[in-house]
Amino acid sequence: MVFLIRVQLREDYSNLIFYLSPLVAVALTLFFGSFIFLILDLSPIESFKIFFISPISNSYGISELFVKATPLAIIALGLSYCFKNNIYNIGAEGQLTMGAIFGGGIGLLFNDSTSVFLLPLMILFGAIGGAFWATIPAILKTKFNTNEILTSLMLTYVALFILDYFVVGPWKDPAGYGLPKSMPFPDAGRLPVLFDGLRVHIGVYFAIIICFITYIVYNKTLFGFKLKVSGLSSKASQYAGFKYKNLIFYTFIISGACAGLAGLFEVSGPIGLLYRDISPNYGFTAIIVAFLGRLNPFGIILSSLLIALTYLGAEDAQLFLKIPSAVGFVFQGLVLFFLLGTDFLNKYRVFIK
Amino acid sequence: MQSIVEFKNIFKSYPGVIANDDVSFNIKEQSIHAILGENGAGKSTLVKILYGHVKPDSGEILINSDLAIINSPSTAKNLGINMVFQHFSLFESLTVAENLILGMNENISLTKLKDKSKTICDKYGFNLNLNSPISSLSVGQRQSVEIVRSLLNNPKILIMDEPTSVLTPDEISKLFKIIKNLVKDGLTVIFISHKLEEIINLSDYVTIMRNGKVVSTISTQNEDPETLGYKMLGYKVSKAKQVRDINFSKDIFNIKNLSTQSKDPFTINLNTIDLNLKKGQIFGIAGVAGNGQKELMEILLNENDYEFSGDIIFKDLNINNLSTFQRKSLSISYVTEERLGHSAVPEMSLSENIFLSMNHKSEFKKGDFINFEKINSYASDVIKNFNVDTPSYNVKAGKLSGGNLQKFIIGREIMSNPELLILSQPTWGIDAGSEAFIKKTIVELSQKGVSIIIISHDLDELLEVCHQISVLYEGSLSNPLNVEDINITKLGKYMGGLFD
Numbered sequence: 001m002v003f004l005i006r007v008q009l010r011e012d013y014s015n016l017i018f019y020l021s022p023l024v025a026v027a028l029t030l031f032f033g034s035f036i037f038l039i040l041d042l043s044p045i046e047s048f049k050i051f052f053i054s055p056i057s058n059s060y061g062i063s064e065l066f067v068k069a070t071p072l073a074i075i076a077l078g079l080s081y082c083f084k085n086n087i088y089n090i091g092a093e094g095q096l097t098m099g100a101i102f103g104g105g106i107g108l109l110f111n112d113s114t115s116v117f118l119l120p121l122m123i124l125f126g127a128i129g130g131a132f133w134a135t136i137p138a139i140l141k142t143k144f145n146t147n148e149i150l151t152s153l154m155l156t157y158v159a160l161f162i163l164d165y166f167v168v169g170p171w172k173d174p175a176g177y178g179l180p181k182s183m184p185f186p187d188a189g190r191l192p193v194l195f196d197g198l199r200v201h202i203g204v205y206f207a208i209i210i211c212f213i214t215y216i217v218y219n220k221t222l223f224g225f226k227l228k229v230s231g232l233s234s235k236a237s238q239y240a241g242f243k244y245k246n247l248i249f250y251t252f253i254i255s256g257a258c259a260g261l262a263g264l265f266e267v268s269g270p271i272g273l274l275y276r277d278i279s280p281n282y283g284f285t286a287i288i289v290a291f292l293g294r295l296n297p298f299g300i301i302l303s304s305l306l307i308a309l310t311y312l313g314a315e316d317a318q319l320f321l322k323i324p325s326a327v328g329f330v331f332q333g334l335v336l337f338f339l340l341g342t343d344f345l346n347k348y349r350v351f352i353k
Numbered sequence: 354m355q356s357i358v359e360f361k362n363i364f365k366s367y368p369g370v371i372a373n374d375d376v377s378f379n380i381k382e383q384s385i386h387a388i389l390g391e392n393g394a395g396k397s398t399l400v401k402i403l404y405g406h407v408k409p410d411s412g413e414i415l416i417n418s419d420l421a422i423i424n425s426p427s428t429a430k431n432l433g434i435n436m437v438f439q440h441f442s443l444f445e446s447l448t449v450a451e452n453l454i455l456g457m458n459e460n461i462s463l464t465k466l467k468d469k470s471k472t473i474c475d476k477y478g479f480n481l482n483l484n485s486p487i488s489s490l491s492v493g494q495r496q497s498v499e500i501v502r503s504l505l506n507n508p509k510i511l512i513m514d515e516p517t518s519v520l521t522p523d524e525i526s527k528l529f530k531i532i533k534n535l536v537k538d539g540l541t542v543i544f545i546s547h548k549l550e551e552i553i554n555l556s557d558y559v560t561i562m563r564n565g566k567v568v569s570t571i572s573t574q575n576e577d578p579e580t581l582g583y584k585m586l587g588y589k590v591s592k593a594k595q596v597r598d599i600n601f602s603k604d605i606f607n608i609k610n611l612s613t614q615s616k617d618p619f620t621i622n623l624n625t626i627d628l629n630l631k632k633g634q635i636f637g638i639a640g641v642a643g644n645g646q647k648e649l650m651e652i653l654l655n656e657n658d659y660e661f662s663g664d665i666i667f668k669d670l671n672i673n674n675l676s677t678f679q680r681k682s683l684s685i686s687y688v689t690e691e692r693l694g695h696s697a698v699p700e701m702s703l704s705e706n707i708f709l710s711m712n713h714k715s716e717f718k719k720g721d722f723i724n725f726e727k728i729n730s731y732a733s734d735v736i737k738n739f740n741v742d743t744p745s746y747n748v749k750a751g752k753l754s755g756g757n758l759q760k761f762i763i764g765r766e767i768m769s770n771p772e773l774l775i776l777s778q779p780t781w782g783i784d785a786g787s788e789a790f791i792k793k794t795i796v797e798l799s800q801k802g803v804s805i806i807i808i809s810h811d812l813d814e815l816l817e818v819c820h821q822i823s824v825l826y827e828g829s830l831s832n833p834l835n836v837e838d839i840n841i842t843k844l845g846k847y848m849g850g851l852f853d
Contacts, residue, residue, distance in 0.1 A: 221721050222712065229709060232701065233694045238656035239687070240709045241678030 008349045017346045022292050022303065025338035032338075033331055040323060050320050051313035051327075061312065063198035067270055068308035070203040071096070071262035071279070073301055075286035077210050078258025080295040081251040084218075084227045086234075089252060091137065091152025092259040093283025094159035095130040099260020100267045101163055102129025104274045107189035107267075108171055108182055118188040122268055123261065130260015131253045133159060138252035142245045148252075156283070167275055181275035191269035203265040207301070210258065214297040227251070259283060280311065281329075288336045307332060356418070357382040357510060357541050358403065363412035365398055372398040373409065374565040380510075380543060380558075385536055387544045387552040387573070389585055390562035392755070392782050396545045399562070400512045403543075404436045405429040430458060433509030437499045437516060443487045449498055450483040456502040466505070473504050477531045492641055493524040500531070511535070512543045517551060521641055522812070522845035529555050548813075549578035549585070561585050586785050593792040593817055596800065597837045601631030601820070604668075605804040606773050611663035613648060613828075621645040623652070623661070624829045628806075630773070635795065635805045636833070637815035640825035640848060646808050647690075649825065650777050653806075654687050655680060667773065682713045686771035688762055690778040690808075692755065696762050699751025703743065704732045706750045707765055714769065731768065739764030740790060756787025763791055767798060774798070777808045792818050812844065826850040 034044035055061045075092050082089040103126030110118055137151040166182070173183040191201045218224040230237035230247055237244060266278055289307050293300030314328025356379035363376040372395045380386045388396045401407040403414060405423040414421050416432055423429050426436075443452050454466050461469075467483050474481050479497045487495060496516065503511055513532075517525045532542055532555065546552055552559050553573050561568040561584050568584055583589055608628040615622055623645050630636050640646065652659050655677050665672050672680055681687075689696045697706045707728050711717055717724050717731075732746035741761045743753060750758060759779065766774060779795070780788040796818050799805055808825075809815055815822050821833040824847035831852040834844065 220723060222718060222723055223721060225705070225708060225712070225723060228701070228705075229698060232698050235656075235691070235695045236698045236709060238677065239654070239689060239695055240712055241676060241681060242712075243676075 004352070006351055008351070010347060010349050014346060018343070019294060019299075021342035021346060022294065022299070022339060024342050025292070025335055026306070028338040028342075029331060029334040033334060036327065036330065040321075042321060042323075047317070047321060050316050052309060054320075055309065055312035055316050060198060063195070063200040064312055065305060065308050066200045066204055068311045069301075069304040070201070070207050071266055071282045072286050072289045072307055073207040073304035074203070074210060074262040074265070075255075075259045075283060076289035076293060076300045076304060077207070077214050077297060078255035079286055079290045080214065080293075080297070080300060081227065081254045083290055084231045084295055085247055085251045086231050087141075087248055087251055088149045089134065089137065089152050089255050090149055090284070090287060091134070091154075091156045092255065092286055093279060093281065094152070094156030095133045095256040095259035096263035096266075096279055096283045097156070097159040097163050098133035099126040099130035099257075099263035100274060100278050101159075101166060102126055102132070102260065103264030104182070104185070104267045105166075105171075107185035108274070110189070111183060111186050113186055114188050116188065118186070119191065119268070122185075122189055123264055126260045126264025127257040128260065130263060131257040133260070134252040134256020135249065138249045142248055163274070163278070164276060171274060173273075179275075182273050184273045185268055189268055190272060191265060193269075199270050201265065201269040203262075203269060206261065206265070207304075211297045211301055218297070223250070259286075285332055288332055292335060292339055307335075355382055356380060357416065358543075359415035359418070360399070360403075361413040361415065363399065363402060363409050363414070365395075365402065365407065365409045371565045373402070373412075376412070376562075376565075376567050378560050378567055378570040380541060382541055383536055383539055384558055385532060385542045385544055385556040387546060387556035387559040388562060389546060389549070389552055389559050389581065391547060391585065391784050393564075393784075394562040395565040396562055397514060400436065400514065400543060400545060403429070404434060404512060427458070430506055430508075433507070434512065435503035435506055435508035435510070436512040437496070437503055437514065439514045439516075439518065441495050441499055443495060443498060445488045446486060448484050448486050449481055449490075452487060452498060453483075453502050453505060457505060469505060470501055473501055477504075477534055478527070479531070492519045492643065493521070493528075496520070496528075504535075508540065510541045510543065512545070514545045515547075516544070517546065517548065518810070519641060521848035522841060523849050525551070547585075549581045553578065553581065563587060582785075588786070590785055590789045593789070593796040595635070595796050595818055595820070595836075597820060597835075599633070599820075601634050603632040604629065605632050605634075606630040606668075606806075607664075607666040609664045609666065611652070611661055611665070613652070613659070613661045615648075615660070621648055621828045623648055624827075626663070626828075626830045628823070628830065629833075630804050630806060632804055633799055633802045634821065635799045635807065635819045637819035637822040637836075638806065638808045638825050638830070639812055639815050639822050639844070640810070642810050644825045645828040646777070646825060648828075650689065650775075650808060653775055654689070678713055681710075684770065684772045686710075686766035686769060686774045688759075688766055688774075688776045688779060690781065692758050692762060693751060697750045697758060700749060703736070703741075703746040703748055703750055703753075703761060704728050706761075707732045707735070707746075710762075710765055711769060735761060735764040735768055738768070739794070754784070756783035759783050760787055760790060763794065767794065771803060773804050773806070775806045775808075778811075779807060779809070780811065780814055781809075788814075824848050824852070826852070 037044045037047040056065050075096065079089060079092055103122040106122045106125045133155060136155055137148045140146040140151050141148045168180045171182045173181055191203060193199060193201050226242045226247055229240055230242060230244055234244060262282065267274055271278060285307060289303045290300060292303035310328045310331045314325040317323050317327055318325040358380040360376050360378055363373050365373040376399060390396045398407060402409050405425045405428050414423060421432055450463060450467050453470055454463060470483055479501055481494060481497055516528060520528060536542055544556055553576055556573055558570060559573050560570040608626055611623055611626040613623045621644060651657060652661055667683060667685060693699045698709060708717060708723060717727050729746055736743060736746060739760045742757050753761065763779065780791055795805060807815060807819065816836060819836050821835055823833045824831040827850060831847045
């Protein structure tokens with residue numbers, strides 16, 4: 001008797017479970033995550049307290065939560081356009097970097113400006129920079145049928161090296177003791193904070209506005225309809241007369257612009273200048289945020305807050321539990337793993353025959 | 354004659370559907386026994402149970418009055434049961450003989466097998482060259498390979514699942530002759546079909562199934578297609594009445610010298626196709642599947658910028674380079690062969706599926722926004738006017754039965770008042786009630802002045818509704834034949850590639 005594991009498509013897979021599975025994934029992550037703490041000889045309950053509760057037990061912590069969640073949400077909202085269209089842009093980190101270079105470049109170029117137009121110009125160029133970087137994989141895909149997963153990912157490293165070149169080369173701060181960083185941006189080029197003494201900035205408003213716009217686009221417009229159709233069936237999309245190549249361009253440009261915007265917000269907000277490590281992998285983590293939020297704009301806002309918490313928790317865990325902050329990435333990975341697992345089991349029946 | 358197979362209270366259910374409900378009947382030795390029923394009546398499930406492919410929930414099968422436990426196709430073969438499937442399982446790049454030896458259970462040398470196969474071919478008149486690769490064979494010849502492969506196992510019982518659906522009329526009559534000779538030599542043939550005339554011509558007995566149940570098992574001697582059809586459906590279906598003695602005058606659509614030169618070995622190249630369609634005319638394109646229908650439809654729809662030479666002219670306008678969207682805007686409508694995933698998206702609601710095909714219409718848009726109110730009311734009208742059985746337009750398209758969805762799709766196109774409607778396999782795989790409704794609707798539409806092209810393998814359907822029929826064979830289109838003076842023999846020859 002041979003035992004074979006069989007996988008069968010469920011004909012009646014549940015929509016409700018589709019929206020509940022992020023919660024299941026989070027629960028499973030906490031359950032299996034507790035073993036990590038047990039192996040490290042730490043009490044899981046105490047550790048979770050430090051990881052998930054103490055970081056947001058004061059106003060500073062809550063502000064930091066939004067500081068982290070803002071770029072994640074903005075990037076993930078942009079990425080949802082691509083993913084809905086079955087385009088796998090995983091180069092948001094590079095697009096973020098290019099947005100920071102373009103927008104930040106404007107801030108450095110006019111470094112003695114006091115004009116109120118400086119910041120809007122930087123924001124505009126941030127978006128343009130990200131969009132520009134995203135059109136490269138779009139062109140490669142539509143003209144040469146290259147795989148956008150590879151090209152967008154590889155371009156990320158190109159962008160990082162370009163930033164490296166600028167901060168050790170032409171844009172290095174002459175008064176910076178030789179450190180690889182630029183001059184600080186002028187005050188007119190800094191993103192206003194919402195509350196004095198806290199770092200949370202007006203990027204939050206942008207995230208909320210983009211969320212609402214995205215909701216309207218997805219549910220009320222022809223463009224959103226095109227994305228939905230081509231994501232579900234490319235043949236039906238052709239039947240409807242939609243031009244798939246155009247959709248590839250539009251979705252790449254939108255997601256690139258969002259990532260660029262997030263990059264500019266990081267450098268002109270919390271950081272205030274350009275240097276090597278402007279992003280703790282926001283561009284990659286946003287992929288998890290987008291899927292955890294089920295590509296739904298409001299879901300993405302919620303999941304961005306949750307994932308932002310893993311960043312803060314990891315910092316606190318390093319401080320108080322003396323464990324590496326990489327544990328935060330482990331949790332992000334676990335969430336994605338369990339999410340994909342629950343999605344698979346919701347869609348397919350697995351049995352042994 | 355005694356019974357060779359006895360089905361006793363066979364019961365098989367799948368989630369949400371009972372495929373076989375208390376099925377009991379006997380099959381007499383050395384007879385041709387047809388199983389008749391609509392799609393989904395449970396015919397295929399039943400023979401798959403007999404062939405060991407599907408396990409019944411309960412019930413027994415007796416072979417020669419002995420209880421048989423058939424767990425797998427190999428057990429079935431040991432009991433002398435063989436099956437020829439509707440879809441062939443042959444290796445394209447191997448020769449006929451190589452394919453035959455792959456199906457053998459016993460060890461046999463290739464020369465011995467060739468001798469044995471040759472004897473079978475000569476005896477029953479299979480026209481096969483054992484050394485040609487499968488890829489060079491016609492569909493009918495491929496089927497012959499499948500049958501010879503089964504016969505090599507010395508079967509007692511041969512099951513054939515819809516064997517005629519891929520054959521030309523000529524090939525069908527050859528096949529029937531072979532089957533009758535096989536039965537004379539002692540074989541029992543179980544023949545699955547939904548074509549009434551075939552069953553009456555070929556089989557001795559017929560078991561009629563409806564919704565998983567056996568309606569009755571009768572001799573075909575005193576039946577005609579009408580009485581048999583009534584027993585199959587439980588209600589009468591009236592044929593569409595097309596008016597044929599009309600002098601059509603106004604040109605609507607012309608294809609001139611259409612050819613393709615694709616290097617893709619898996620596509621059929623079209624060869625100087627000419628077609629002229631008048632206002633109010635229904636033009637049928639007949640032919641066995643795989644003779645260029647898919648390629649022709651792709652060019653008509655222009656989904657993939659298919660390269661071709663020649664001209665496509667709609668109302669004096671050359672539409673060669675117009676996109677799908679632009680062609681639709683000119684009031685040309687399409688219904689593709691595939692319903693789910695092509696002319697409809699199963700995961701989307703009926704309303705959204707309206708907009709899928711009607712997004713070129715300004716009345717459904719407010720700038721870049723979608724006017725859902727208008728779409729919903731259009732969807733309601735389609736559902737009402739075309740008898741679509743569904744509780745609401747919010748239901749996902751994938752939840753509808755094939756017939757209901759097809760009525761919805763065709764209704765969606767018709768309600769947009771097209772001047773030219775192009776349909777591919779409009780009644781393929783749907784229930785007889787919906788089929789009759791669609792045919793009637795198409796005929797009425799032509800009488801209102803709409804021009805229609807139907808690409809179909811189903812000759813009966815084309816003969817019922819069309820004014821003119823051409824046959825597509827290996828990328829070439831025959832001269833048109835007027836349906837009122839059509840001759841089936843001639844049509845059969847055309848389908849085998851022998852044009853005037």
